[in-house]
Amino acid sequence: MQRTPKILIVSPDARLQTEVAAALKGIADTTALLQRAADHRQGIEAIQNWRPTLAVVEMTKDLRALKTFADEAAAAAPETNLAAAFSPELFGPDVSESAILIEAIRAGMQDFLRRPVSRADLEQLLDRLERKAAVCPRSPPGKIVSFISNKGGVGKSTLAVNVGCGLAAQAPERVLLIDASLQLGVCASMLDLKPATTLTDAVRERHRLDETLLRQLATPHASGLHLLAAPRDALEAADVDEEAIARVLTLARRAYDYVFVDTFPLIDSVMMAVLDLSDRAFLITESVVPTLLGTVSLIRVLDNLGFPKERQRVILNRYSSFAGNLRPHDVANRLGRAVDHVVPYQKKLLIASNIGRPYVQGAATWYGIGKAFARIIQEMPAVAAQHEPARNGASIPGDRPLGARKETRV
Numbered sequence: 576m577q578r579t580p581k582i583l584i585v586s587p588d589a590r591l592q593t594e595v596a597a598a599l600k601g602i603a604d605t606t607a608l609l610q611r612a613a614d615h616r617q618g619i620e621a622i623q624n625w626r627p628t629l630a631v632v633e634m635t636k637d638l639r640a641l642k643t644f645a646d647e648a649a650a651a652a653p654e655t656n657l658a659a660a661f662s663p664e665l666f667g668p669d670v671s672e673s674a675i676l677i678e679a680i681r682a683g684m685q686d687f688l689r690r691p692v693s694r695a696d697l698e699q700l701l702d703r704l705e706r707k708a709a710v711c712p713r714s715p716p717g718k719i720v721s722f723i724s725n726k727g728g729v730g731k732s733t734l735a736v737n738v739g740c741g742l743a744a745q746a747p748e749r750v751l752l753i754d755a756s757l758q759l760g761v762c763a764s765m766l767d768l769k770p771a772t773t774l775t776d777a778v779r780e781r782h783r784l785d786e787t788l789l790r791q792l793a794t795p796h797a798s799g800l801h802l803l804a805a806p807r808d809a810l811e812a813a814d815v816d817e818e819a820i821a822r823v824l825t826l827a828r829r830a831y832d833y834v835f836v837d838t839f840p841l842i843d844s845v846m847m848a849v850l851d852l853s854d855r856a857f858l859i860t861e862s863v864v865p866t867l868l869g870t871v872s873l874i875r876v877l878d879n880l881g882f883p884k885e886r887q888r889v890i891l892n893r894y895s896s897f898a899g900n901l902r903p904h905d906v907a908n909r910l911g912r913a914v915d916h917v918v919p920y921q922k923k924l925l926i927a928s929n930i931g932r933p934y935v936q937g938a939a940t941w942y943g944i945g946k947a948f949a950r951i952i953q954e955m956p957a958v959a960a961q962h963e964p965a966r967n968g969a970s971i972p973g974d975r976p977l978g979a980r981k982e983t984r985v
């Protein structure tokens with residue numbers, strides 16, 4: 576069977592990547608993805624964001640730096656295997672190879688590759704990793720579910736909060752809602768929470784952020800939902816860029832079974848990063864022509880970005896069936912896309928959001944809006960967690976495409 580390991584080279588020496596690429600060419604049934612980080616700091620960032628199967632780290636005499644790197648890598652992505660690449664001559668003729676290997680083990684390396692890297696050594700290493708993965712399979716990553724629209728006030732936050740709370744009732748402490756409505760997050764108020772920490776704290780702590788710290792930064796709600804609240808103001812929001820949100824999301828999906836993301840009605844690079852990692856994007860719309868025109872253009876943007884249709888679902892929110900109103904099938908015709916869920920108009924939602932008590936709590940699930948929420952909640956377990964970015968590498972103008980990071984297929 577074909578294997579597709581992700582291999583990160585951490586070395587200032589570009590030749591190490593060339594060696595590994597050459598060695599890979601001779602290994603049967605293996606198509607590896609290769610990336611290089613020029614130093615340890617970049618290496619940790621790449622491990623955190625890209626989660627390679629294997630990181631091949633250039634070993635120098637600075638064992639303390641190697642140990643720090645290994646510790647940080649283990650915290651960032653415990654599943655990434657670390658192998659030291661060493662040139663025996665660097666340590667001089669008096670130092671035996673076994674002494675070098677022992678030092679590397681002490682520094683936290685799990686494997687070794689002698690330079691120049693040979694096909695046989697690399698193949699054996701990949702075989703070992705494969706056997707190890709078969710013995711201890713990783714727990715599956717959580718699912719990232721985003722609520723999006725390019726029009727304000729259509730109900731993204733209302734739906735994210737209510738579906739999030741409803742799902743958390745079934746999976747307490749396993750659902751995280753990230754309020755990425757950066758400029759004006761309202762989820763905390765809808766949940767009557769006063770968060771001491773926010774998404775900005777997670778972003779500022781990103782170099783030491785792990786699953787435990789992320790859980791500490793989230794604020795628990797009585798429903799069992801955890802909230803990573805929006806930045807307190809525009810100044811704090813400025814700290815959250817595409818790379819930072821990608822890192823928080825990647826970590827969040829390891830700490831929770833479900834990560835909901837409430838977003839702002841603007842397709843910018845942060846939003847693109849959210850989309851890139853979304854296993855499911857709920858497109859929220861209404862049966863009002865200007866909103867529908869916006870949704871048509873949003874669907875076109877998603878298609879052009881290569882965001883797969885099967886990860887998209889359309890929710891028609893605030894629906895009332897009065898004479899003259901567009902019906903769900905009219906909406907579907909205008910969108911050129913099926914309407915997956917219809918959430919009726921319910922004026923008590925407004926009251927619920929004013930008093931900070933999600934309507935879904937205590938709502939009947941067999942009729943009206945409670946039934947609509949229940950249907951959305953029911954489909955969550957079937958959402959497939961993806962391992963690849965959603966986008967095909969396309970980008971919006973001025974955006975640096977995440978799906979097209981420096982990565983070569985070997």
Ligand SMILES: Nc1ncnc2c1ncn2[C@@H]1O[C@H](COP(=O)(O)OP(=O)(O)OP(=O)(O)O)[C@@H](O)[C@H]1O
Nearest residue numbers: 727728729730731732733893919920921924925928
């Ligand atoms: N199904 C519904 N029935 C009645 N009112 C609703 C419904 N859904 C949302 N609302 C109300 O619409 C208003 C806007 O909702 P919400 O804040 O969730 O929209 P949003 O898309 O998150 O807005 P923004 O783009 O500003 O973040 C709120 O007052 C909310 O109570």
Ligand SMILES: [Mg+2]
Nearest residue numbers: 731732756761
């Ligand atoms: Mg909102």
